[in-house]
Amino acid sequence: MRSVRSALILVLLLALAPAIAAAQTQTPEQFFGFKLGTDGELAKYPKVVEYLQHLAKTTDRVKFEMLGKTTMNNDYVLAIISSPQNLAKLDRLTEINRRLADPRGLSEQEAQALIAEGRPFYFLYATIHSTEVGNGQAINIVAHRLATDNSPAVREILDNSVVLLTPSQNPDGQVLVLDHWYKTKGTSYNRVYPDLYHKYVGHDDNRDWFMFTQVETRLNVEKVQNRFKPVITHDMHQQGTMNSRIFVPPFEDPFDENMHPILRIGQATVGQAMAQALIAEGKEGVAWKEGYDMWTPARQYMVYHGQPRILTEIASVNLADPFVNPAGKDKPLGPQEPRWNFPMPYSKGEWKLAQIVDYGVTVAMAGIQHVAKYRATWLENFYKVHRDWVNWKGTPYAFVVPAAQRDPMATKEMLEILEFGDVELHRATAPFSAGGKQYPAGSVVVKVAQPYGAFAKTMLEVQHYPDLRLFPGGPPEPPYDVTAHTLWMLMGVDVDQIEQPFDAQLELMKQVTPAASTLPSKPKYAYLVGPESNAGFKALAELQKANVPVYRAAKGFEANGKSFAPGTWMIAPAPAAAKILETVAKETGVQVHGIDRAPGVDGYRVKPGTRIGLYRGANVMPGGWMMWLFEQYGFNFQVVSAEDFKGDLAAKYDTIVFPSGLLRQNIVRGLDPARNDPKEWAWAFGVGEEGWKKLGDFVRNGGTLVAVGSSVDTARQLLDLPIEKALPEAQRRRFGAAAAAEPKEQVPASEVERQLKDAFSSPARLMQTLRDRVAEPESLFYCPGSLLQNEFDTAHPVAFGMPEAWPVFFESDQAYRIRPGFDIDAHVVSRYPREKILRSGWLLGEEYLRDQANIVAFRVGKGTAVTLGSQVDYRTQPRGTIKLLFNALFYGPSTEVSAAQMQRLGASGTN
Numbered sequence: 001m002r003s004v005r006s007a008l009i010l011v012l013l014l015a016l017a018p019a020i021a022a023a024q025t026q027t028p029e030q031f032f033g034f035k036l037g038t039d040g041e042l043a044k045y046p047k048v049v050e051y052l053q054h055l056a057k058t059t060d061r062v063k064f065e066m067l068g069k070t071t072m073n074n075d076y077v078l079a080i081i082s083s084p085q086n087l088a089k090l091d092r093l094t095e096i097n098r099r100l101a102d103p104r105g106l107s108e109q110e111a112q113a114l115i116a117e118g119r120p121f122y123f124l125y126a127t128i129h130s131t132e133v134g135n136g137q138a139i140n141i142v143a144h145r146l147a148t149d150n151s152p153a154v155r156e157i158l159d160n161s162v163v164l165l166t167p168s169q170n171p172d173g174q175v176l177v178l179d180h181w182y183k184t185k186g187t188s189y190n191r192v193y194p195d196l197y198h199k200y201v202g203h204d205d206n207r208d209w210f211m212f213t214q215v216e217t218r219l220n221v222e223k224v225q226n227r228f229k230p231v232i233t234h235d236m237h238q239q240g241t242m243n244s245r246i247f248v249p250p251f252e253d254p255f256d257e258n259m260h261p262i263l264r265i266g267q268a269t270v271g272q273a274m275a276q277a278l279i280a281e282g283k284e285g286v287a288w289k290e291g292y293d294m295w296t297p298a299r300q301y302m303v304y305h306g307q308p309r310i311l312t313e314i315a316s317v318n319l320a321d322p323f324v325n326p327a328g329k330d331k332p333l334g335p336q337e338p339r340w341n342f343p344m345p346y347s348k349g350e351w352k353l354a355q356i357v358d359y360g361v362t363v364a365m366a367g368i369q370h371v372a373k374y375r376a377t378w379l380e381n382f383y384k385v386h387r388d389w390v391n392w393k394g395t396p397y398a399f400v401v402p403a404a405q406r407d408p409m410a411t412k413e414m415l416e417i418l419e420f421g422d423v424e425l426h427r428a429t430a431p432f433s434a435g436g437k438q439y440p441a442g443s444v445v446v447k448v449a450q451p452y453g454a455f456a457k458t459m460l461e462v463q464h465y466p467d468l469r470l471f472p473g474g475p476p477e478p479p480y481d482v483t484a485h486t487l488w489m490l491m492g493v494d495v496d497q498i499e500q501p502f503d504a505q506l507e508l509m510k511q512v513t514p515a516a517s518t519l520p521s522k523p524k525y526a527y528l529v530g531p532e533s534n535a536g537f538k539a540l541a542e543l544q545k546a547n548v549p550v551y552r553a554a555k556g557f558e559a560n561g562k563s564f565a566p567g568t569w570m571i572a573p574a575p576a577a578a579k580i581l582e583t584v585a586k587e588t589g590v591q592v593h594g595i596d597r598a599p600g601v602d603g604y605r606v607k608p609g610t611r612i613g614l615y616r617g618a619n620v621m622p623g624g625w626m627m628w629l630f631e632q633y634g635f636n637f638q639v640v641s642a643e644d645f646k647g648d649l650a651a652k653y654d655t656i657v658f659p660s661g662l663l664r665q666n667i668v669r670g671l672d673p674a675r676n677d678p679k680e681w682a683w684a685f686g687v688g689e690e691g692w693k694k695l696g697d698f699v700r701n702g703g704t705l706v707a708v709g710s711s712v713d714t715a716r717q718l719l720d721l722p723i724e725k726a727l728p729e730a731q732r733r734r735f736g737a738a739a740a741a742e743p744k745e746q747v748p749a750s751e752v753e754r755q756l757k758d759a760f761s762s763p764a765r766l767m768q769t770l771r772d773r774v775a776e777p778e779s780l781f782y783c784p785g786s787l788l789q790n791e792f793d794t795a796h797p798v799a800f801g802m803p804e805a806w807p808v809f810f811e812s813d814q815a816y817r818i819r820p821g822f823d824i825d826a827h828v829v830s831r832y833p834r835e836k837i838l839r840s841g842w843l844l845g846e847e848y849l850r851d852q853a854n855i856v857a858f859r860v861g862k863g864t865a866v867t868l869g870s871q872v873d874y875r876t877q878p879r880g881t882i883k884l885l886f887n888a889l890f891y892g893p894s895t896e897v898s899a900a901q902m903q904r905l906g907a908s909g910t911n
């Protein structure tokens with residue numbers, strides 16, 4: 001009796017359990033202590049993580065996972081939300097996704113059975129850009145609704161789909177920005193975080209989707225994308241304050257044609273479902289097909305992995321405070337002319353955080369709902385995309401990576417990138433011929449016919465960006481981002497595109513491994529490492545730490561029956577050297593040689609422990625990227641601080657490097673001390689005219705200055721370098737900021753403006769372009785992120801290890817002419833050739849570049865300056881040209897030594 005009763009109670013309790021649990025579930029308002037969207041208030045990231053855990057604990061619809069730690073050791077998390085039944089068979093549902101994503105050997109009937117059984121996964125994430133805070137709030141409301149709502153609409157979502165929800169794609173930035181927001185409350189300090197909101201890459205954190213350099217990118221790809229194979233990814237952003245209230249897909253032209261047509265229509269369909277929901281709820285200011293294009297894989301991993309890319313961009317406020325139209329509160333915000341892609345202009349003069357949150361919830365729910373409602377269609381389309389890729393019969397057939405490469409390290413990195421993107425790689429087990437060329441065994445074949453052939457193809461082919469103009473012969477229509485990403489050109493690796501099928505004995509590579517390397521037995525004179533591989537710099541950093549003397553040969557020479565190029569690393573045969581070289585060789589595949597006698601050439605003695613100062617500047621993205629790069633190589637560097645100028649710069653640094661984007665004002669004025677707490681920001685304050693002069697003296701007295709991209713002009717101003725710009729000024733990208741065109745005839749600007757206003761759908765953008773056009777009428781040069789051929793003087797230390805010609809990355813950069821000068825000696829290290837400059841991407845006005853200088857090395861007093869006009873280190877992606885930057889860093893501080901003096905190296909190997 002008793003046992004029956006307790007059993008009954010137990011049954012009753014179990015039956016009640018979900019109800020009890022649900023009763024305990026707190027709303028976001030209860031949990032965070034305020035209504036999300038309240039002016040000036042923001043739910044902080046760690047608390048958001050706790051909230052998702054709370055939902056997982058108190059409901060049966062949420063599974064919470066810690067996926068890993070971020071760059072700054074915050075939690076990167078995922079909530080998986082669906083019906084309890086679906087969650088119970090999550091592994092099976094994932095397996096179905098994976099099978100549909102790789103349908104080789106799957107019959108049509110089997111595919112249909114899997115589609116009938118499966119559930120589409122919708123991947124939603126917010127705040128990759130950390131000041132776009134509204135979506136990070138909205139996502140809690142979405143999670144709560146899905147976890148607790150019992151309406152038929154939510155039931156349908158839960159039964160028919162699985163939602164993968166990551167509250168922030170950059171948790172570090174949420175912590176930095178929100179902590180700063182609260183810390184500065186009630187102070188006169190700037191409320192918005194004044195530096196990069198990702199330790200290394202700041203706003204560029206969503207430009208990393210093919211290079212996978214950052215921890216957060218890798219967590220997303222490895223632990224969500226590649227693991228679950230979602231059918232769609234929704235990336236929630238915010239845009240400026242003065243445009244439409246929200247952008248939803250479809251996007252503008254151009255799109256990468258490697259994006260399957262099903263995905264092109266898929267993004268439009270979901271985007272329009274979102275627009276419909278917004279408009280039906282009376283939410284004004286919805287726009288589509290404007291501003292955002294679908295060209296570069298740097299922003300869109302998903303579209304090469306079977307998913308439409310859903311980007312939503314909501315108008316911002318003053319971080320969390322309301323935004324009021326500066327023209328008056330009664331003046332409506334944003335464009336006021338209705339268009340087919342902007343049917344309902346926004347009618348108010350104020351915009352608040354609560355509205356961002358509201359719009360965000362609406363689009364997230366609408367997108368999820370659409371996919372759930374058309375469950376089978378989404379799975380079927382996902383299957384069809386991959387079915388078409390695995391059955392690819394078009395051209396090219398494949399890409400071949402020949403076995404012998406100049407830089408085994410870069411080759412390995414390139415293959416690892418493809419591997420990380422789930423691309424299948426095959427290794428030839430015997431020699432073969434393809435495209436009329438012979439390849440040795442060990443060459444790698446990347447076939448296009450494979451599940452992620454889209455990714456392989458877009459990364460390995462040459463980009464031909466369409467010549468988009470605002471009107472025929474008119475100014476270029478600026479791309480949203482860069483136009484070239486040909487991976488082998490970026491990496492400095494030789495790859496052949498093979499159009500027609502060929503036969504070869506191939507084995508699937510299980511894992512990319514470095515080329516086999518051997519270490520010679522201890523040589524009497526020196527170890528040698530060729531200058532072609534970036535691995536030489538990995539070794540240098542370690543050798544410097546171990547105080548091993550390192551020299552470079554000034555000229556090429558023959559030894560052991562082999563040719564060694566100018567710049568060959570010559571390393572004292574110290575015991576520490578053997579260990580270091582063995583480790584680096586194993587890791588990178590670089591070949592280490594040994595010689596017993598000095599080769600009789602002059603050389604350079606690399607300064608022991610070369611001290612590098614990175615003038616990063618606050619919020620200068622290329623400086624952040626450079627910091628990451630230097631850390632990867634283990635260089636002995638520090639970020640230059642304004643405090644350093646109190647002492648002798650030369651006592652601290654041998655070389656100071658300006659990343660692109662570091663302007664005179666960053667140095668002289670820096671962050672405003674009145675607006676930024678000196679305890680935290682003194683390093684980034686200005687150094688004034690006195691500091692500016694001190695910096696010049698640092699170089700003239702023997703220091704080295706290296707400048708990249710736009711900072712070349714900063715260096716020119718600092719040292720009065722004898723160079724002048726060879727390109728017309730008007731050449732920045734994005735929204736026609738300064739695109740210029742040669743007018744066919746002089747028409748009054750107002751008339752052209754009127755005509756164009758009629759003709760095009762984005763008047764604001766067009767007007768800006770026109771204003772620039774009128775201001776700069778005589779010439780057109782335009783290169784928004786392309787790969788351009790350069791010729792190198794490989795005998796010069798700055799170009800050691802480069803091939804005679806190779807493309808450099810050029811993103812709205814400059815080329816230079818040498819001015820006559822008496823005081824400063826200038827040597828052109830690289831130049832643009834006379835023809836065939838464009839290798840990949842888009843270039844207008846090629847004639848301006850012909851025979852103009854890119855990299856120049858100067859003797860300035862007792863010191864050295866090196867200017868690299870194009871961004872050879874752009875986002876750290878062009879690994880084939882970063883050695884130019886690296887060479888420059890170490891070249892100035894090194895000492896020229898004669899062949900006779902070089903003899904000493906052998907004897908110095910005893911430490």
Ligand SMILES: [Zn+2]
Nearest residue numbers: 129132237238
């Ligand atoms: Zn954004």
